[in-house]
Amino acid sequence: MTQDEIRPDWVAVDAGSDALQAWAMKGGSAIATAHKNASLASAGGLGPALDALTGEWMVPDGTAVVICGPVDGSGEALRPVPCTPLPDRLSAVAHRGWAVHAVPGLARKTPADLTQGAETRIAGFLALNPGWDGVICLTGPTSTWAEVSAGEVVSFQSFLSGEMIDLLSSQSSLARFPETDGIDMADFAEAVSDSLSRPERLAAHLSALRAGAVTGALPPGAGPARLSGLLIGAELSAARPYWLGQNLALVGASEDTRLYAAALQAQGAGATVADAGRMALAGLTAAHRLIRN
Amino acid sequence: MTQDEIRPDWVAVDAGSDALQAWAMKGGSAIATAHKNASLASAGGLGPALDALTGEWMVPDGTAVVICGPVDGSGEALRPVPCTPLPDRLSAVAHRGWAVHAVPGLARKTPADLTQGAETRIAGFLALNPGWDGVICLTGPTSTWAEVSAGEVVSFQSFLSGEMIDLLSSQSSLARFPETDGIDMADFAEAVSDSLSRPERLAAHLSALRAGAVTGALPPGAGPARLSGLLIGAELSAARPYWLGQNLALVGASEDTRLYAAALQAQGAGATVADAGRMALAGLTAAHRLIRN
The missing domain is CATH 3.30.420.300 (2-keto-3-deoxy-galactonokinase, substrate binding domain)
Known part of the structure; x- marks a missing residue:
């Protein structure tokens, strides 16, 4: 045709x-x-x-x-x-x-x-x-957590985490991280954990990330993984009522849902994954x- | 000459x-x-x-x-x-x-x-x-809180808050705030308070700010004030040991130190202010x- x-x-x-x-x-x-x-x-x-x-x-x-x-x-x-x-x-x-x-x-x-x-x-x-009940997390520049019951959206909460990751990794003083092939999942998991336990320290964690890059203390390639982990960890901290003990689905691009799924899995929360498009x-x-x- | x-x-x-x-x-x-x-x-x-x-x-x-x-x-x-x-x-x-x-x-x-x-x-x-002891907060794209005793820097902690404010207000989906003459201090104080009490909700607070701008619920001119307040409030939450009950000095550009001084004052913490240059x-x-x- x-x-x-x-x-x-x-x-x-x-x-x-x-x-x-x-x-x-x-x-x-x-x-x-x-x-x-x-x-x-x-x-x-x-x-x-x-x-x-x-x-x-x-x-x-x-x-x-x-x-x-x-x-x-x-x-x-x-x-x-x-x-x-x-x-x-x-x-x-x-x-x-x-x-x-x-x-x-x-x-x-x-x-x-x-x-x-x-x-x-x-x-x-x-x-x-059809008939699915639970919480759907829609990832992206703006992520949205929506509680669904009996076909209705009961409540929802959006976060600007994805856009902050994009901005910080492309426009900020952190943007000089060396290029990497992908996200190191161990570095990512560690940053999620750091941020989940002390989410209020986000701007301090970001400063430590840059200081580590400047002084050479940060392993090569760890920057993007830690950046994503810090922002997603902070989001999980604030979104806890939406995922703790809930039936969960993740809807997004595959690179995003992979990170959210890994972060949630480390907290014992499994999720169905579906493609945003x-x-x-x-x-x-x-x-x-x-x-x- | x-x-x-x-x-x-x-x-x-x-x-x-x-x-x-x-x-x-x-x-x-x-x-x-x-x-x-x-x-x-x-x-x-x-x-x-x-x-x-x-x-x-x-x-x-x-x-x-x-x-x-x-x-x-x-x-x-x-x-x-x-x-x-x-x-x-x-x-x-x-x-x-x-x-x-x-x-x-x-x-x-x-x-x-x-x-x-x-x-x-x-x-x-x-x-x-000479002989000054206490904590100096140096504002800017990176802010640094330094504890000084007997002429030595005993400890310090940096935050990327200023750079995040700059990025979000110029490069993000929040950057469409209408131009304002200055920061509304009442809106700023409310955002500092929101963020101090729930610092882990930063990305959710930022999303609410954008939603308020899109739907018209945000008063004209409140955007930049709330943005600065959210980031500075989160920083104050994480930096609490550096300012609570401390002899404080703020060193920075006048527009920055004015905001930090107001945020600290609302928490009962007074500060000496000095010009960065x-x-x-x-x-x-x-x-x-x-x-x-």
Whole structure:
């Protein structure tokens, strides 16, 4: 099938904070996918992002586009928990004659919290695991821990740990760590343990990491592992009620879920692991069914 | 006096992680100063940095240059605490025929920690306050709390809080806070209190801050104040043994020391405040005296 023969029935779009992915859909099956290393903001907004993602497909007027992510920054469309991850119906805005349906995020007022895509991954996980109860941890630049019971999100809590790891490892005085092939899991586990026991010392632990790199006391390659371990350990400390003695699922990119799973395993907490993209597509497919009703 | 008449006896240089400052010295007095918004690394190294700073002065061969900061990245010159902030004597390396004397930093092996200029500010503070005992908190991208007794640094602990505030407020998903004229001290105090009582929730507090900005729940202008308060509050939580019931001095830029002083004051801890540049110059002047002995 050549590119110009790709004529989707509908289009699914996952707008993450660091990547955009679209699927050309025929019913419940993806016939093609497109990816951009951009956010909605850096792509120039919703319209230009949709145009860039679907540029090589034939998408006729009237086609439904279902999108999750930070589409509406005003927060007007947010839904207070407890509630089902998806609403009863989706409303549309027009772009190029397409009917664009944005999945509303979940919200808590005090302290302020919201989801911008996590609700759709949760819906996808529940669509693939009917009747599942427990806590879903969605990893990424923002991680979200969501307690799910009887098909509803009962409570959730987000953390900026992933974004802090990204910033500190790329933009900070720690960014001069020598390149490594991967994360040393022993160094990672030690840092998780240090941070879990003294989470308030995060900025001191980070300073020790840099001092170790400057003085040569830090083993080569240990830097990135310890950095991730310190931030994930601090998150586990604050998220303890969400994972201690809970039925757990981890939804994210494989490199992220591997670290969270190892950190949780060291605390005796096992977790089911699921791929973020697959859960997003399942959630968007469930959301697409709401349009027809 | 025109620029080409500036002929220093010696040159004092404070190489900070975000700024370089040099003073043309006649005995104990500065006759001119030069400033660059750069680090030694971004200026191209020690030689080019010295050339750029002193380019408009007449600095003859044999002139002594005394410099503090991250001059020697190898850590070989570090001095384990407890020790006096300055060594007994300074050794020199040559540049352009000048005798460049770098003040060695202080070090602790486990957990790794080091100073790269703080030791010189401490020496300056003690030169101006003879016989002073207590704890000096040196604010900045890296903050250092140093316990001083009988002229020696007994222990110290550094934190990366300042750099995290800078990164999060300029490079992160929080960086879209609307511009403000300054820090709202009530918002700052509330965030310090939140973070002091639950320091392990830093990444959750930061996520709440972003969610509040997205949903409009955060008052305009509260963002930068709460960001600084969360990081400084977490630092105060971990540094408690350094400030609780101690004779305290804050050394830093005025905008930093004002925030730390307010946060400490709310915990009932008063502090003497001193300017970082003035303490650096006093410390470099004390270090210069070591060359002659």
